[in-house]
Each structure stands twice: as structure tokens, then as C-alpha cells.
Amino acid sequence: MLGGNLKLTTVFGIEIKVNVSWVFIAALLSWALAKGYFPVLHEGLQQIDYWSMSIIAVLGLFASILLHELAHSIVARAFGLEIKSITLWLLGGMAEMRDEPPTPKAEFLMAIAGPAASISLAGLFYLTGVALGSGGSAALIGLVASYLAKLNLVLAIFNLAPAFPLDGGRVARAAIWSATGNYQRATDIASIMGSIFGLGLIALGLISLLTGMGLSSLWLVILGLFIRFAADASRAQAQAKHTLAGERVSDIMTANPICVSPDIPVAHLIEHYMYKYPFEFFPVVDNGQLVGSVSLHEVKRVPPGERGAIPVHQITRPLTDDHTIGIDASAAQALAQMQATGQSLLMVTRGQAIVGVIAMRDILRLVTLKTTLANS
Structure with a gap:
């Protein structure tokens, strides 16, 4: 995790924190939207309009990721798991869960809840964009809503990749756990899948960078490094817990x-x-x-x-x-x-x-x- 975390508020007894890296991503994304994305979609507006749309879009992304993580947390609590906090950071969010899911079913439902929330948000933002797209100032909000619809859909699809610790990787772990009855083995396999996926993203990012695709390729490298690190750390943590079984x-x-x-x-x-x-x-x-x-x-x-x-x-x-x-x-x-x-x-x-x-x-x-x- 980059830098420190700041507590924002408490929702349903869960502390909501934001990593300082969000300041970086918020500024960078706002600039990219105000200078490149929205001016292409709607020409002739003043800069203040583009910046206003961009800031609203960034806040919408922030709220979307928070709702994604809250969906995980609410389902986890339904299975008796303690969720103390949610931290929003550079590339997404992470819930702090003290214990592992008790059953493959619990793991599956917890994992799928996040993408389901993102897909629901995508639909809601899409309908909002259609409703406000008739013209005038409301149409500008409609453009922001349409952008957030696409972003939530991408967030859901990406998270469904079968690469631990992404949600799709957790779904894969639940399936392997159910088939083998072995939580440790399921975690090992899902973590290896995540590590390979992370290496693939790193390689794709480096190739894109070398072939002139621009500095945006670095995001693939950063994302790949994070997924690979998180997958390897999760595997090591599971192995440590297995080794400590019976120790008080x-x-x-x-x-x-x-x-x-x-x-x-x-x-x-x-x-x-x-x-x-x-x-x-x-x-x-x-x-x-x-x-x-x-x-x-x-x-x-x-x-x-x-x-x-x-x-x-x-x-x-x-x-x-x-x-x-x-x-x-x-x-x-x-x-x-x-x-x-x-x-x-x-x-x-x-x-x-x-x-x-x-x-x-x-x-x-x-x-x-x-x-x-x-x-x-």
C-alpha cells in the first residue's frame, strides 16, 4: 500500500478510509477527463464546465468503488465475518477482513457481490445518461453518467478475471475449494493463477510501452505488479495459517x-x-x-x-x-x-x-x- 490512510467516515459500523494515493489518481484522472475526454465528446464548452464534469466523474468513481466494496462487506457480515474497515486506494478498494470465509458458498457469494453491484451501477448510470441526454445543461450530467456506466462495466468485467485476489479469482477459489474440499490447495491454485495474470499484464504493458502506445501503458505494469504481489502474499499468508494450525x-x-x-x-x-x-x-x-x-x-x-x-x-x-x-x-x-x-x-x-x-x-x-x- 502506498503512503498512509485517512479515515473519512463510518458506514454500517465499517470505517471508510482513503489512501493518500487517491489524491494522485483523482488529480490525474480529473486532468485527463477535463483536457481530453469530455472536450472530444462535447465541443465548445468553457474550461470550468469540463473541470466540473471531470470532478463529478471522479467523485462518482470514488462512490462506485466504495459501493463495490460495501457489497462484499455486507455479504461477509451476513456469514458472520467481521469487516472492520474499507480502504480506497490508487487502483481500487480493499476490505479488512479478519477471518477467511467459512465455506465455498460464502466465498462465492462474497466474491460475486462486488461485480454484481458494479453491473447494477452501470445499468443505473446508463439509464440516467439516456434520460438526461436530450440537450441543455442536463445533457452534460448525462455525459458524466454515461462515462460512469462504462467505467462500472469495465470494473465489473476486469474484477471477474479468474485471477486471485480479484473477485473472479475468489470465485475460482470457491469452485476449486468445493471440488477438492481443500482450502489450502484452492488458495494455492487461485494464487498461481493471479500471479500468472499479473505477469501477463506486466508483459502487455511493457510491450505496449515499447511499441509507442504511450505512458498509459504504465498503468498495466503497475496493476500487474500489484496483482502479482497480492497473489503471492495471499498464498504465503494461507500457507502460514496452515502451518500455524493448532498453535495457540x-x-x-x-x-x-x-x-x-x-x-x-x-x-x-x-x-x-x-x-x-x-x-x-x-x-x-x-x-x-x-x-x-x-x-x-x-x-x-x-x-x-x-x-x-x-x-x-x-x-x-x-x-x-x-x-x-x-x-x-x-x-x-x-x-x-x-x-x-x-x-x-x-x-x-x-x-x-x-x-x-x-x-x-x-x-x-x-x-x-x-x-x-x-x-x-
Whole structure:
């Protein structure tokens, strides 16, 4: 993922985020539409009209991708899967799903929901374009609607390509999973299909670039690189989960971690904890109850001259579900949570008390060790 993500709003309890790459794609697409596409379709307008149409079209694309991802998420929730957030980025969108689909049927229905939404939107925009295409200022909105109809149709068709992690690849995984009864094998095959598809897009983009098709060919290369990377990452993630089967968080965690009191001064934290222990952060515990954590990131915000007077509780990072996991959870669940939230460490809890800490490196070390021994 490029850059950082910004939270926009919450829909149906799902956080809607936008990656900063959307600023780039929005500006580039608006410019291309205002300078090239709409002037060809309708000559003689002022630049402000072309730019207005382009901005509306970009916002329409944004909304279309969001509705595409919401369709996936609503079906996923119907099968009891937790969808925490949706992130819209440079080339589309991605829903953050903590667990895998429970059955091939669930996988199929979740996958097909996105293209179905895009096809429905294409039809709606097409009818709007026809209705407004009689002339006058309404016809300009009709041109935008017709453009969005084509774009949603292309989005649906492209996503139906049998290449994981595209929706068509997930449909393929559901079919293979149903036929073989083996989720791991289905994921492997669908991921290989996605990797090959990504290589094909890269090759097509490079050939188009070398034969004078213009810099737009680079989009095929970028898209191919993303699909290949995502397919390979999905396959590795599935293999890791398979390897971790039966392993519990309690088996891997570091028990009884060093904790700090919220009442000690920041200077005491630095002198007696940060200088002494090579840990990335320290859990903050008040009367046996975990209340948050503190790290160098929070400490360095306190001016050196004030560190002796400011207590730790004033800079403590509040406790969230992203930073904790229950002791009864599986190691695979811990890995999935870390990958979804970007955390490299999780605090392991029993009720309101902390009982350990689990790190990404510890999980990956176990995966590597078990894989090596299994192949020896």
C-alpha cells in the first residue's frame, strides 16, 4: 500500500478510509477527463464546465468503488465475518477482513457481490445518461453518467478475471475449494493463477510501452505488479495459517512482560525501563488492569526539561482492540490481526489483565522452523 490512510467516515459500523494515493489518481484522472475526454465528446464548452464534469466523474468513481466494496462487506457480515474497515486506494478498494470465509458458498457469494453491484451501477448510470441526454445543461450530467456506466462495466468485467485476489479469482477459489474440499490447495491454485495474470499484464504493458502506445501503458505494469504481489502474499499468508494450525497464542507469547505504572515520571521511565530493557513498548498497568502502552514515539514528544514532572499516564497510548488479543486466540488469528492492522506486537490479555506479549517475529520464526522441519 502506498503512503498512509485517512479515515473519512463510518458506514454500517465499517470505517471508510482513503489512501493518500487517491489524491494522485483523482488529480490525474480529473486532468485527463477535463483536457481530453469530455472536450472530444462535447465541443465548445468553457474550461470550468469540463473541470466540473471531470470532478463529478471522479467523485462518482470514488462512490462506485466504495459501493463495490460495501457489497462484499455486507455479504461477509451476513456469514458472520467481521469487516472492520474499507480502504480506497490508487487502483481500487480493499476490505479488512479478519477471518477467511467459512465455506465455498460464502466465498462465492462474497466474491460475486462486488461485480454484481458494479453491473447494477452501470445499468443505473446508463439509464440516467439516456434520460438526461436530450440537450441543455442536463445533457452534460448525462455525459458524466454515461462515462460512469462504462467505467462500472469495465470494473465489473476486469474484477471477474479468474485471477486471485480479484473477485473472479475468489470465485475460482470457491469452485476449486468445493471440488477438492481443500482450502489450502484452492488458495494455492487461485494464487498461481493471479500471479500468472499479473505477469501477463506486466508483459502487455511493457510491450505496449515499447511499441509507442504511450505512458498509459504504465498503468498495466503497475496493476500487474500489484496483482502479482497480492497473489503471492495471499498464498504465503494461507500457507502460514496452515502451518500455524493448532498453535495457540499462549504457546508463543512472552509471559509476564515488564509493565510500568501510570504514575511514574517520564524521566523515570526512560532511566529505569527504556535504557534497561530492549523492548519496543511497555504496557501501562494501573492496579492490575491494563490501561494502555507507552513507547519511544510518545516519550520523544515530551520536552527534555519537562520529563521529570510529567507522569506516564499523560502520554499513554489508549488501549484499543488493534493492540490486544485474548490468550485463548490462535496464533493464526494473531498473525491475521497483525497483518490487518500493521502492528508488529500485540499485548495478550485475560480479561482486563495483561499476561504476555506476542511479536510478529516470534510467529514468523515458528512458521519458518515448522516449514523447514516439514520439508527436511
